[in-house]
Amino acid sequence: MAKREVEEINAGSMADIAFLLLIFFLITTTMNLPQVQEERLPQKSDVEFLLNEKNVLQIMANKNDKIGIEGEFAEMEDIKDAVIKFYQHDDGARNLPSYIEVDKATCEDTIESLEAALAVYPDAALFKIELDAWTRRLDAVNAFGGTGFKTLPNNATISIQMDNSTKYETYMKVLDQIMLGLNHLRDSLCKDKFQGIPFSKLNDKVESDKQKISAIRQVYPKKIMKEKNRSVQ
Amino acid sequence: MSKFSKGKKKKEPGISTAALPDIVFMLLFFFMVTTVFKEKETNKLEIDKVAIKETIDLEKNIKASYFWIGRVPGTLDDFRVQLDDDLINDYEEIRNYLIKLRKNPEYSQVWDSRFFNVFKVDKKTEMRIVKKVQDELKEAEAFKVVYSVNKEK
Numbered sequence: 001m002a003k004r005e006v007e008e009i010n011a012g013s014m015a016d017i018a019f020l021l022l023i024f025f026l027i028t029t030t031m032n033l034p035q036v037q038e039e040r041l042p043q044k045s046d047v048e049f050l051l052n053e054k055n056v057l058q059i060m061a062n063k064n065d066k067i068g069i070e071g072e073f074a075e076m077e078d079i080k081d082a083v084i085k086f087y088q089h090d091d092g093a094r095n096l097p098s099y100i101e102v103d104k105a106t107c108e109d110t111i112e113s114l115e116a117a118l119a120v121y122p123d124a125a126l127f128k129i130e131l132d133a134w135t136r137r138l139d140a141v142n143a144f145g146g147t148g149f150k151t152l153p154n155n156a157t158i159s160i161q162m163d164n165s166t167k168y169e170t171y172m173k174v175l176d177q178i179m180l181g182l183n184h185l186r187d188s189l190c191k192d193k194f195q196g197i198p199f200s201k202l203n204d205k206v207e208s209d210k211q212k213i214s215a216i217r218q219v220y221p222k223k224i225m226k227e228k229n230r231s232v233q
Numbered sequence: 234m235s236k237f238s239k240g241k242k243k244k245e246p247g248i249s250t251a252a253l254p255d256i257v258f259m260l261l262f263f264f265m266v267t268t269v270f271k272e273k274e275t276n277k278l279e280i281d282k283v284a285i286k287e288t289i290d291l292e293k294n295i296k297a298s299y300f301w302i303g304r305v306p307g308t309l310d311d312f313r314v315q316l317d318d319d320l321i322n323d324y325e326e327i328r329n330y331l332i333k334l335r336k337n338p339e340y341s342q343v344w345d346s347r348f349f350n351v352f353k354v355d356k357k358t359e360m361r362i363v364k365k366v367q368d369e370l371k372e373a374e375a376f377k378v379v380y381s382v383n384k385e386k
Binding site: 042 | 363371380
């Protein structure tokens with residue numbers, strides 16, 4: 001028997017494989033992003049909005065960080081339920097906002113008449129805001145596959161009032177509770193309309209998901225108004 | 234049977250790996266140049282962040298100005314405000330700083346879309362300080378605010 005020479009394995013392509021891996025991991029690795037809570041400050045304006053009392057959910061915190069909802073003392077955890085009740089309640093309930101019904105026909109009619117009005121008064125800012133709102137509502141109806149929904153009127157807001165001496169922690173917890181309530185509603189609506197997908201799983205980088213997100217935001221908009229700090233009893 | 238002859242076998246020339254270091258350095262330099270550290274942790278104040286449940290990820294590739302509000306470490310003095318790198322003595326400085334920042338085209342192009350004011354505030358801070366800072370932001374027309382928090386488990 002002839003003795004065979006053991007051949008050496010060629011390691012020249014090893015580097016290529018290693019770098020392929022290296023580049024793959026470099027591209028796919030994402031750092032843990034910082035966690036934040038968002039807020040948009042109001043524009044500076046001299047216009048005082050006239051608010052209907054029942055269209056406002058008033059949340060206050062005094063200098064001892066005690067919470068008040070609609071003028072009565074409450075616990076921090078109560079805010080979540082109050083927010084849910086504010087957005088979702090029986091029609092005609094006392095001291096809660098009445099809904100506006102949104103469906104395809106209403107949207108189209110309103111948009112048509114607003115466009116007609118804008119043709120006559122091209123500078124009417126209020127008409128433009130309304131037209132914008134109803135266009136977005138029509139988009140939402142289409143995203144839900146043509147079914148209508150009911151939502152709060154434009155001037156319904158959650159108002160937060162903090163004492164000058166309230167701790168920042170209390171303010172953050174109040175915002176957190178509001179978002180807990182809102183996200184709970186958004187989540188159940190999302191699961192209901194879009195085959196059980198939770199709201200948090202929608203990705204705003206994907207075009208189809210983006211439409212779903214904005215549709216759900218039309219039904220449950222985040223509307224928080226921060227009032228001037230003053231002393232809260 | 235000549236096809237299978239094990240006669241004279243040519244020796245394969247080894248592949249030269251001399252270019253390998255060049256490739257490695259090319260990659261290294263590429264990533265060194267493109268990596269940007271956004272969060273400048275030149276913090277002069279002591280901050281105990283709030284932990285809350287509902288948080289969102291801070292967007293990537295943003296322009297930001299950072300506001301720290303807290304105490305100077307080791308003291309029990311009043312709360313101080315730090316804007317980017319320096320402590321603020323007068324709240325008006327914030328307005329002027331932001332207006333100056335906006336003159337930079339790098340910032341003005343994204344002012345209404347990807348420019349954020351990131352707040353890192355100690356949980357014991359009184360709201361009056363936060364409010365005063367935000368009044369200055371409104372003056373400078375910088376309306377987007379995010380609060381840096383810890384995620385509550």
